[in-house]
Amino acid sequence: MKKDQPGKRAVPEEVNIAHEFTLDQLCANPDNPRKTRNPRYDDIKSSIRARGLDSVPLVTRDPRLPEGVWTFSDGGNTRYAIMRELWDETGDERFYRMTCVVKPWAGRFDCLTGHLAENETHGQLTFIDKALSVQEARRLLEEEIGKKVSLRELATALTKNGLPVHFSSVCRMEDVVRHIYPWMPELLCSGFGGQELRQLLKLRKSAESIWEKYQAEKFIETDTDFTPVFGACCSKFDDPELWSFEMFRDELIGDLTQAFPCEGLNYDGWLLELKGNSIPDAMEPENGISFATVEQTVPEAELQEGGRDISIETELQQSEPHQSSDNNSPDFQNPDDQEARTEKRSSCQEPSDQASVIPDYFCAQPDIQPSLVKDPAEVSEPQEHAVTDSLWHVNALQDDIDHLQNLSWRLSWEIASAHGCGDDLEPACDSETSPGFRMVSASHASDVAIFLDSLTGATHHAEDVRLSTVLLIGSSESDSPLFNDEQTLTLFRLIRILRRLRELQRLNAAPVVPVNEG
Template sequence: MTAMAKQRTTDLTDALLKRGRQAEATLTVATPDAPGSEMPMVLTLDQLRPNPDNPRTSRNPRFDDIKASIRARGLDTVPKVTIDPDNPGSYIFSDGGNTRYQALSELWAETHSEHFYRVHCLFKPWPGRIKCVIGHLAENELRGELSFIEKAIGIRNARQIIEDESGKAVSLRELATALTEQGYPVSYSSLSRMDSCVRHLYPHLPALLESGLGRPQINALLVLRSDAEKLWNHYAAEAKPEVTFENVMTKVCPHFNSPESWSLEMFRDEFIGELVSALPHPSLNYDRWLIELDPSEQNRRQLFGEPEPVAPQLQQQNQQPEPEAASRVPAQVRKPTPPPTTPGVASGNTSEPNSTVATGNTSEPGSAVATGNTSGAVSDVASGNTQSAPPDFWSIPTLQDDADHLRNIAFRLAFELADSDSDGEAVIPDNGANSGGYRIDEELSASPISCLLSSLAGGACDEDLPDLMRELLIGSSDAEPRFDNALTQTFMKLIRTLRRLRELQRQS
């Protein structure tokens, strides 16, 4: 082999052993002059910035898992970036990536490994703010990582950007069309709920919503607020309240602005109490508000329409003065006057007078089913021949005579009784099919009243119940009863409610 041939073979061998050329864009970090088309880049963490329009404001619940995965395997997907219009020397994520950037930053601070400092990215020319916002929304929607309020605020920001760019207001229907055209379809009804949540709930309950309150609970709260506002507006012109509806919301909501304190039933109870105080009107009391704000009643009205108004003659009867005691016994149940005999002997009847006022029905007196009273407003106790009719705790309105309503009423009454001894937090709602509407948390319970309530609902009680009942309801010759008259009436109403609830459960 000649010397020249040997030299050519050596040159060819050296050429084959040389390292191949790499793409120019991946040899160095990107320059401030951004390219005009999509291309791969290697960017450092110093050049990257989180997107300020990213709808996520809370820590990703999967952050620790994502960080552990990046530590072990690196990035599974290449993040998409674009030029930062406010800082041409920096790049922001255009379609998600803020969580991965945070994980890489922490790993770089912990290890100082170039593996986490230099990031392979796919550059996209600046698409505009609206495209970036929708890109982040779509990315998080795909992963299911956004809370309801984060998504609602993100869409509100998208609406604001569209309005700024177009120079005119954008309706929700126009927004739905614009988002669909951008590749992010959202129904008008969903946009309406999100808008109502941001405008009406977020100012009053920010911490609760940011904690991740779910769509079903938010929808129920929105319906409750909407129904209450409609009834408020209907009577406000006549009642002329001194405060606004929003003032009532502002007063009630701070007590429930955390996941630990949130309960829709408790919120409804306190909300109605404030509404009754703020909007005094003869047609509005607690029970009326409770019925109007009950989802079951709203569904019934959608199916069967509004309830029939009370007949004029019944309204006149309600407005007439209270008759004498002897005339309060209904004519259909009065007995003929017997001949003069010794009471209870000639007839062989040893029962108390007036104890056998009959309705021809063996069901419990006062129940809406037993009396056949569709108005649910007549009390059997009040129809007895007494000089002074006791409070009407026996009757149950027809619209509330079902297990769901009775469980809710029982919980409210039990909470009121326990709260009188500063033990209300021990009463927990229980909507089980065979429950009494509530249960007592033994770890939170510190009152004998809660022990009695637990016994009524079918739970355990370590107290001596006869002595406890005497202490609460009757007292002694030297000690007042712990329950005043109002609490005693509440206790009796709870017993009546639980009796009717158990009756319905036995029939089911």
């Protein structure tokens, strides 16, 4: 039978000090970026039920809330919901109180950024949750500073607040919210993202470009614009059970053929045009908040920022490689013009060498300094130095066993999922000596899972060395490496995280040597 509710405690006034709060003194953050259930909710609940809450969330005083009520500033909403659920279910008083550290109120933008950063470490937000939250962060920042904020300024502000993100990633999220979400909310909320979402955005961009090109060249009049045609097609596939990129493309071409009467642009004509505008993508982890910096799209609003209306054709002519690398050229004399050119270059320029692409680690490694992961037009030092720094740097805020275990699990899962074997691994964060992930079962595991598990110190068979060669290097006869360049960089990042994790675990296990006084 449920116990009577204990009395409320006095509201603490000291900041940066741990205090004990009752559930009635706390509430979920109104700007919580997570709109869907945490995929690890049941696991977290089981752990809290068995061990109690062993983490200390940060809380703050949001002036919008009633006096005496505190909210979470950097994650903690899921843990609060679980504690309230367990209190309602059991009446056990240990679930009615939470020890939290009081943090000064820094504004809604800072709070939202803190929640995004924490969720990136401890749980998988859907792409659309991240994109909508970044859009909301832009609105809050504009309210705070009293002026319009460009996407590049937003990326810089997010980075300074502990949420490393590349400008191109913010552009991509803006495109998804503007062009996909209004028509496909159910599909996006189901977790749709990664490579298929990238293909959809590229298909949309290519189709719209073809539409506008033929409309201008052939003086074609239509009863509708491109946007409602594309949107209506998206609405037909707004169901996770119905989605298929090939079927969507087939349906879209049929709709475009009917809506755009043009000689030579029948079904086969559209198909040939779309294939001609298509550029193969490197594989990327599913549900990432960002995409690799290949073929970035700058939203139309960014092209016209500050009264400038820059055409893609003009910008491509201005972005010759020899100009972008010469600091003495006229391109570098006007900072405003240079920023406009840089934004467009990151959007329109296609790298000719996939191996030169530096992946954006925002979705998997929130501890990487994004200033070290720049697009090619901004890099003034050798690109390999940026790769080395971004792979090796560990932010001090995430340099602890708990964060590193979560990063280890996230990175290993992304690599395995890219090869269709994500289910072969599971989280392993149950003790301070755990590596963050482990293999579910060795009997039917894939080679990729076995290789990743071997990085934790597990030994499976004598073929581990040969397996690593096949996965990373390939053979001189016929076998090409199974891991592409981007996955190999992610693997190196995983190795770095595991090395640092093991270092901290060894330090924790080392005996304390007494100091002789006198």
